[in-house]
Amino acid sequence: MQKTIKLYPDSGIELSLFSSSHYDKLMNVATFGAYSGFIQRAIEKIAIQPSDSILDLGCGTGRNACLMHKYLSGEGHITGLDISEVMGKQFKDNCAQFPNVDFRQHRIDIPFDLEETYDKVFISFVLHGFPQEVRKAIIDNAYRHLKPEGEFCILDYSEFNLANIPFFHRFVFRKIECKYAFDYIEKDWKEILSGYGFGDFSENFFMKRYVRLLKAGKVENSK
DSSP, rough: OOOOOOTTTTTSSSOOOHHTTTHHHHHHTTTTOOOOOOHHHHHHTTTTOTOOEEETTTTTTSSHHHHHHOOOOTOEEEEEEEHHHHHHHHHHHTTTOTTTTEEEOSOOOOOOOOOOEEEEEEEESSSGGGGGHHHHHHHHHHHHHHEEEEEEEEEEEOOGGGGSHHHHHHHHHHHHOOHHHHHHHSOHHHHHTTTTTTEEEEEEETTTTEEEEEEEEEEETTO
């Protein structure tokens, strides 16, 4: 069996070949079928406009891209980036009927230039799985690829103190999450993003407020 070589050994978002091949099914099972409805509600809150151009960082299987595409006209488009060839194949299969959705196999954790800017940059349950220095590189990539007044949309864990949440939720978090997630939930992400040229924040909470869609507007000439 092919073995996955991880760039970040302590990360939980670099998946095994099996997990990558069956990701959507595993998410449905792990959440007792709740994931599909949750992700639809979260994407609705992004407030996608028909002509939006969207960069989907760590796009995975294309499940999110397909949901976002419903809000687009023929003038809008989505570009998905993911390092995984296995995820890329699923993305292409799932989005094959949409000519304005494309996939590029690409790392998001190092500086890159797509020679295009977007109305929205979206990242879903990816940022928490990296060391902080790598997260900063991803944020910088997002900023540089946004149009003036574009929006960075982060769907991930919200900020909370693990010691203060109910035992069952604390137990599940400790069991399923990698070590990088433990410092992610303790950070003030609005303050961090402000230092990278973002402002005009808005947020929506889900899953008993443990999950948040944080939207951050690009502030021109702030860096």
